[in-house]
Amino acid sequence: MSASREKKQRRSDPEQGLTQKQRAELREQKAAKQKTVLYTAIGVIIAILVVILLVWHSGIFQRGATALTVDGRNYNVNDVEYYFYAAMVESYSNGASFDPQTDLREQYVDEEQTQTYYDYFLEQAITDLTEVAAVENAAEEAGYTFTDEDQATVDNSIAYMKSYAAQLGASSFEGYLRSTYGKYMTVGAYEDCVRRDVLVSSYKNAYMDGLDITDDAIQTYYDEHKNDLDSFTFRSIQIDGTAPSGTDEEGNTVEPTEEESAAAMQAAKAKADEFAAAVEAAEDKEATFAELAPNYVSESSKEKYESDPDYSLTTALSGTSVSSRTYGEWMLDASRTTGDVGVVEYDTGYYVVLFQERYLDETPTADIRHILIKAELTQEDDPATEDVDESTVPTQEALDAAKAEAQSLLDEWNAGDKTAESFGALAEANSDDPGSNTNGGLYEKVYKGYFTIFDSWLFGEETRQPGDTTLIENTNSGQQGWCVVYYQGANDPVWKLDADSALRQDGMNTWLTGLTEGLEAVQGDGIKYVND
Template identity: 40%
Template sequence: MSASREKKQRQNEGLTEKQRKEQKEAQKNKVRNIIYIVMGAIVLVLIAALLIWHSGIIQRSTTAATVDDEKFNAGEVSYYYYSVKNQTVNMAKQYAQYGMSYGYDTTLEPSEQIYNQDTGETYEEYFKQTALDNLRWVVLMDGEAKKAGYTLSDDGKAQIQSAKDSIAKYSTQSGYTKAAYLKLLYGTYMTETIFNQQIEMNVLAQEYSTYYKAQFTYTDAELEDYYKENSATLDTYDFRYCFIPSNVETTKDASGNEQAATDEQKAAAQKVAVADAEKMIARVKAGEAFNTVAADYVSSDTAASFADAEYNHVTDKLGSDISSTAYGSWVTDASRVKGDCGYVESGTSGCYVILFNSRVRSEDIYQTVDVRHILIKAETTAAASDASASPSPSDSTDTTTALPTAEQLAAAKAKAEELLAQWKAGDATSESFATLANENSDDTGSNTNGGLYEGVTRGQMITSFNDWCFAAGRKVGDTGIVENTDSSGNVLGYHVMYMEKLGEIRWKYQANSDLASADYNTWYNGLEFSYVVKAVDKGMALVG
């Protein structure tokens, strides 16, 4: 026996029975206290873990996808998932406003509805796959940009800041904190840090993609060779057309509910539409005006439009513009000659009747222009107006709750004509027009730079503005006055126009774009195996 144990035994032998009991109880309490301390520490750890779990920190940091060796967590992938989902929801809502279906039901979960009927792919699967595809594209572009030493332009940096400012602005307007607003837009695991990172990555990717594609340029000889092989898509076509609908007679059941048309009923109605198309063609070939005849066969709600002799008269479309239409192949057929008139069926919904006029390689139709304008807004009563600023020619949004009267429009037009006459009576230069624009234009977007809009592309501006800019035969120095309209076609004032510069001829622009797209895609596809995206099931389950 060791000396210490002997000493302890002698001490115990000298204790009374009561002291021995007290000593045992103290030992038990000591052990119990140790157990309580350990158990308390375990409970605290568990509570902390639960708090962290419910905060989303663990889930947010869970890897949902990888692109090569780079990991992306659930919060980062959610940015791409909700970007495509939110776009789909917004489109569905816009279609619903016009009584149309976009194919997505906003009252159902994405997993409850089919995106692709052939494969059975659900919208949930589509959103996630598109998110992964878009993530891969961004990582690829960012990676290639860094390899090339490409850095963001000042415009890119401004775009990033604008996106951040918009979140701050709209979160405040909506009564949310910035953090809560981001979660509302991009899901539970979104944070301001993740959002900022993804915005910066996306802007860099978009900018580098545009920059890289712009590096592809082609000589006139190369464009000419491309034209020879693709003239049908690059030539400009002149034709008229109308649509004759098949009017299916509907029936109702005993409860008064409208019954869906049968295939037999649709076929019978289509047969009538074809017969009407043949009658119309016969009348046109006999010498009657196309639009006059069309009014007798089209739907009642469009018949009045054909009172305008130029309604549905197409004069400046390239073959590529109409290639996806039901009548595109008919119009661009190489055998087509002036005066050809025919019809093309559109399933069982009706027929297009087309009158062919011409096909040429146009050398005076342009893709982009630089244009100056002076906007003269018609006055409206102060009580009826809710806009302090006037719309730019690219803005088709209604900006007033009341429309100008005929007298107010006449006054605005008179002022526009007076300004144009004043310019013609003076130096009649670009500089003198710019001065008048700065002094008189109601367009706050251009009345400090001489009314100038540069690089205006087809379809960018409101219809009347666009049509004037891209009219066949337009020349530098041309002037005119056109109506300023809202999205419903209501006249709000007038534009005094001045053509500053003509851009690239349209067929050349399209040929260059086609060639560049092909070369860009070859480059991009060659990088396919360099940036492989893989989903991680555990993390992807948290996305959406």
């Protein structure tokens, strides 16, 4: 072997020239090193897996996955959950029979079990998000941006939810959100959903407000919807036709038989016919109706009709409201004239109705501003009084202090330029009314009955003039105190406002149909995490 080859062999054989013992020790060292490398690699892999599992269970992957794509916009699980939950709440409030604590995939909307509640709510959420995506894009194209009022709405909504969560005893706001909207919801994601919802609603309202609704269009709408927009004045009483229940020897309630129920209805019909005939025969039908009514109503109602002759009277009720009543069809009959008397059956008795007037109510609504000064609550509840919680009732001293503060604010306004704007500034700085203290205390299109405590001042015999002011005590529970009220001016009557609103709603619906027509909602991998 050449010298060069021997040199190469010695370099390639690290054990060259070592004793057997040294070679054995070298091999042990190699083996130990290989094990260390192996264990280190395994440890790194395990650590990576642990991190992955932690990240997975944190919901980062799930929240980042696209659940729905509509019109170029991607929505994640929380976006869908927001509208999924809204659909749940709406159905539940409408009497749907499902258990929100049980798997919605195992509960069915119909008896034939063709659709689960999960699929139904998801379908509603997708429909809502399809419209949301279309409106978001339309707002973006129009250059529509958030207003200060929009931001205030977002802030107030989130503040309310935080307060509500605290009242329920939630350990944290995020914990409440997760229990409500699913385990992937975060405070930031919820705020994004609220902001999007407010933006969409705001732009829709802006679109409606921008529609040109002419007087001719309003008149045409009225001509086609008189039964909805006309107002009605009438008197009515109920004559009960319920058969009394009995008790057996053991004291158990015994329901009346079919024969007994039928006999009770026949007796009620005879009583109703007798009353109707007496009113028909009278020269003054309205006075006779009020005078005889206590003799025909139930004993439990008799005192009300005796103490108040107008207890049977209903005034200025809209046709829309009339139509929902049992005697609505009779009232809306085009042939109905003043003095007509009708007997109308309902499930457990009969109505007797005296038709007095049908008319188009031209009473203007009012635009007002107000400042609410709530009286301080200083009392503790007295356990000895079961019918009242004193902790919710202000003392006379507290009411007097609230009135003094209200008067001071009115004096301050009177000492200034006495404008709507200056009143609004005082409202924003001092009013305890969360519904108006961010918009200068303004309430527009106020109709009779909207604020009953203001009715006599706004719609009484004395005609209000712009700039009129007064102090009015607020006796409503939870709002006891005093109001400074400013009359800004008259607005259109209710019927015209209703017609205008309906036409704008129709216009917006047509617009939305055009925006969403042909749009496809594509479900992504993240959809499986909805209601997970």
